[in-house]
Amino acid sequence: MMDDAPTDGLVVVLTGAGISAESGIPTFRGPEGYWVVGSRHYRPMELATAAAFACMPDDVWGWYLYRRAACRAAAPNAAHRALVELERRLGERFLLVTQNVDGLHLRAGSSPGRTYEIHGNIDFMRCARECTTALHPLPDALGPSWEKGRVLGAAEKALLVCPRCGAPSRPHVLWFDEYYDEERFRFQSSLAAVERAAALIVIGTSGATNLPTQMCHRGAERGAMLMVVDTEPTPFSALAERGSGAFLRGTATELVPALCQRL
Numbered sequence: 449m450m451d452d453a454p455t456d457g458l459v460v461v462l463t464g465a466g467i468s469a470e471s472g473i474p475t476f477r478g479p480e481g482y483w484v485v486g487s488r489h490y491r492p493m494e495l496a497t498a499a500a501f502a503c504m505p506d507d508v509w510g511w512y513l514y515r516r517a518a519c520r521a522a523a524p525n526a527a528h529r530a531l532v533e534l535e536r537r538l539g540e541r542f543l544l545v546t547q548n549v550d551g552l553h554l555r556a557g558s559s560p561g562r563t564y565e566i567h568g569n570i571d572f573m574r575c576a577r578e579c580t581t582a583l584h585p586l587p588d589a590l591g592p593s594w595e596k597g598r599v600l601g602a603a604e605k606a607l608l609v610c611p612r613c614g615a616p617s618r619p620h621v622l623w624f625d626e627y628y629d630e631e632r633f634r635f636q637s638s639l640a641a642v643e644r645a646a647a648l649i650v651i652g653t654s655g656a657t658n659l660p661t662q663m664c665h666r667g668a669e670r671g672a673m674l675m676v677v678d679t680e681p682t683p684f685s686a687l688a689e690r691g692s693g694a695f696l697r698g699t700a701t702e703l704v705p706a707l708c709q710r711l
Contacts, residue, residue: 463531463553466677467704532557565634577610
């Protein structure tokens with residue numbers, strides 16, 4: 449049912465791992481996502497937690513530095529660039545909400561002010577003791593690459609500290625046992641944008657996390673045009689087809705540039 453909520457022609461784009469997969473970034477839910485600590489193989493859902501970091505911070509940091517190396521080796525693709533051009537055309541009527549922590553949207557040219565990284569950014573760290581909410585870029589001295597299985601050494605540990613208080617730092621990512629908030633992850637702002645949106649475009653995400661699911665369901669309830677781009681049907685594509693939207697089946701690089709041109 450369509451609400452009487454106002455819109456201002458805002459186009460909200462929500463992206464997930466599918467848009468970055470074509471840049472060569474593994475999803476890390478398959479074999480490349482596992483990490484060996486001693487004789488045990490850890491799954492991403494076990495490593496990407498505050499609980500794991502509290503028990504074995506060096507191993508968790510090693511995994512994230514390896515992940516970061518894969519992200520830094522990748523380049524933005526045609527879908528990322530098309531969204532940059534769409535933002536240039538729409539200006540204040542555009543907002544990008546991304547689940548991806550790889551930073552590819554910003555590297556493609558999306559503006560930080562109109563890009564909500566709701567799961568964080570793997571290029572940044574913050575104080576693990578929360579002396580401040582400020583984000584700090586990972587030090588250049590860590591290098592652009594990190595080999596799988598490499599052990600975090602004393603020199604790396606000395607770099608991975610809070611510049612303000614000297615306490616250990618942590619990756620700036622939303623872990624599986626943590627909650628969204630506004631200050632770090634733009635929770636309320638993302639939901640508020642959907643309340644104003646005329647269109648919600650969902651690219652390459654299956655809806656496994658809470659905030660994207662809330663956004664899509666609320667957009668559909670309001671009657672916003674819901675367009676879903678994915679290689680396979682998802683709960684979001686079914687939602688689009690039940691309403692006035694559409695499911696565009698295919699890869700992001702195949703479909704997003706043409707879709708952006710039509711908007």
